Amino acid sequence: MSATAEASATATPDSPETFSERLRAATWSDHRAAEDHGFTRALMDGTLSLAGYTGMVAQHYFAYVALEEVGRRLADNPVVGRFHHPELERVPALVRDLEHLLGDDWRERVSPTPATRTYAARIEQMADHPEGFVAHHYTRYMGDVSGGQFIRRVAARTYGLTDGAGVSFYVFDGLGSLPRFRAGYRERLDSLDLDETAAARLVAETRLAYQFNTEVFADLGRAYVPDAA
């Protein structure tokens, strides 16, 4: 089964009982939109150029700078603090990957697309909305430790990045077992003390986070996969 088919076959409960089940069920159609995008399809099919892959790594860099700056600012917040985990931080790995892919002058060769600017600005606004920040944290890091692991394997194979340089963004050596980490993350979501308004806001912000990611893929698709639907 292909990684995409495997992802699509993942069941979502019909009647979610916990908050993490609710969050996943309420946002899975948005996940599918991100996953089924022409750019991501080309990535997963192994038809995306190395320049396209590198373009995605560069956009990740700008989004994660915002995510991790706000995350550190909110590390002592009772809601955000329980998700804060230094081993999750991706910016050092992204810098290493960009150095490998583009060379030492990579900073002069990358810039955020319009969708990435909007996405990063939204993450920065979440500094005043801890539950909203959790939505962005969940969307990216849970994705990286889930489907990101398929992307790592495909990218390593497609671009010959088999010694890890260029795909270190997807390597979470410090987290131990990723299935166990994902289970723990869901438990932390379930132990949030959210009233219905806050819960609904977190779900809505997660849907938005997926949409921002899909829009970044759309920018990347226009630049690197112009024939994709």
Ligand code: HEM
């Ligand atoms: C290349 C395309 C992608 C594939 C193949 C893929 C695959 C998967 C798979 C298989 C899972 C389920 C893992 C499990 O059951 O524990 C998953 C979960 C997840 N993915 Fe993706 N994914 C892709 C793209 C994305 C994108 C672009 C995002 C967001 C930016 C994302 C965010 C998430 C999140 C947040 C989860 C966790 C859902 C939950 O269990 O609550 N994924 N993905």
